[in-house]
Amino acid sequence: MFIVFTDVDHSFFNLDDDAYKLAIPVIEQLKNQGIPLIPVTNKTRAEVEYLRETLGLNNPFIVENGSAVFVPNSDLFKIRLAGRDGQTEDPIPESDYYVKTFGCTYIEARAGLKIVQSTLRINNLKGFGDFEDTEIQSSTGLSKKAARRAKTREFSEPFIPPKDVSILELGNAAAEFGFKVLSGDRFAYFLGSNASPIKAMQWLIDNYQPENNADNITTIGLGSSSRNLEMLENVDIPIIIDHKMGTNVDLLGKGWQKTDSPGVQGWVEAVTRTCNL
Numbered sequence: 001m002f003i004v005f006t007d008v009d010h011s012f013f014n015l016d017d018d019a020y021k022l023a024i025p026v027i028e029q030l031k032n033q034g035i036p037l038i039p040v041t042n043k044t045r046a047e048v049e050y051l052r053e054t055l056g057l058n059n060p061f062i063v064e065n066g067s068a069v070f071v072p073n074s075d076l077f078k079i080r081l082a083g084r085d086g087q088t089e090d091p092i093p094e095s096d097y098y099v100k101t102f103g104c105t106y107i108e109a110r111a112g113l114k115i116v117q118s119t120l121r122i123n124n125l126k127g128f129g130d131f132e133d134t135e136i137q138s139s140t141g142l143s144k145k146a147a148r149r150a151k152t153r154e155f156s157e158p159f160i161p162p163k164d165v166s167i168l169e170l171g172n173a174a175a176e177f178g179f180k181v182l183s184g185d186r187f188a189y190f191l192g193s194n195a196s197p198i199k200a201m202q203w204l205i206d207n208y209q210p211e212n213n214a215d216n217i218t219t220i221g222l223g224s225s226s227r228n229l230e231m232l233e234n235v236d237i238p239i240i241i242d243h244k245m246g247t248n249v250d251l252l253g254k255g256w257q258k259t260d261s262p263g264v265q266g267w268v269e270a271v272t273r274t275c276n277l
Helices: 019-032 043-053 106-119 133-140 144-151 166-177 197-208 226-233 265-274
Strands: 001-008 037-039 062-064 068-072 097-101 156-159 179-183 190-193 218-223 238-241 256-264
Touching: 001 197, 001 265, 019 037, 019 043, 019 265, 037 062, 043 062, 043 144, 043 256, 062 197, 068 197, 106 156, 106 166, 106 179, 106 190, 133 144, 133 166, 166 179, 166 190, 190 197, 197 226, 218 226, 218 265, 238 265, 256 265
Parallel strands: 001 037, 001 218, 218 238, 238 256
Antiparallel strands: 062 068, 068 097, 156 190, 179 190
16 A cells, blocks of 8 residues: 655646646546545645645645645544543644644744844844735746745745855754754745654554555655655655756765656656556
8 A cells, every 4th residue: 555745846746837737647546546645845735725626636735844734534544533641732623624733833933033033133034924925926936826825824934044144053043942944945944843744744654544554555755856855765665756957966876766757747657657557
């Protein structure tokens, strides 16, 4: 039994072309065979919901760099609503999902970033909450609607790293207040210290109820970016999705499979081959 964990950008969904349509037949085959496809992304819930609607996805998803898991009503996942041993860490039921949170709230992330800014005496440290929609559009190339979805954050704050302070310094300062900083392609991300794609993935695996025993689950991970490193290091079958600009150097030299084709075409080939579709 397989569970497929996958990044989104430059893997199986790009809004700048129609190549993502190649993934739709494969997604349908995964659904027909009962193989969960779990997006693991730095995107927001609003962005992933648009993705789900566009591609017809129906499985749980992990958002904002492992800050939370959203689980739709599904027979495949056992969601513990009663706390164990008096603990209250179980997922919260919403109208459409059960939500398991690992990170902090968006308000806490915004406040934490301001504290770090003050502590390090950084001028003009701007997060997404300080941007107008038009500024996000110009910085990311997103449409107006897509920019609004990206700005609808619940657990983390993207920000433009200052030129005179390193990510390491920012991260060390954040850790003193219970937060952490992740580096990205355009932005860095300020989030709760407990947020983790691996914790979120493991929680889903622990709560997955296939007909077979959980010991028979084989996890597959697909990604193309350095931010996918942690995910790829913690699955049974890591697969690097080649990028049209070249393979990310942080993912090389590890003996992992790499697709021959870049982007969506490579993703389709890898999933089809590995899952025996």
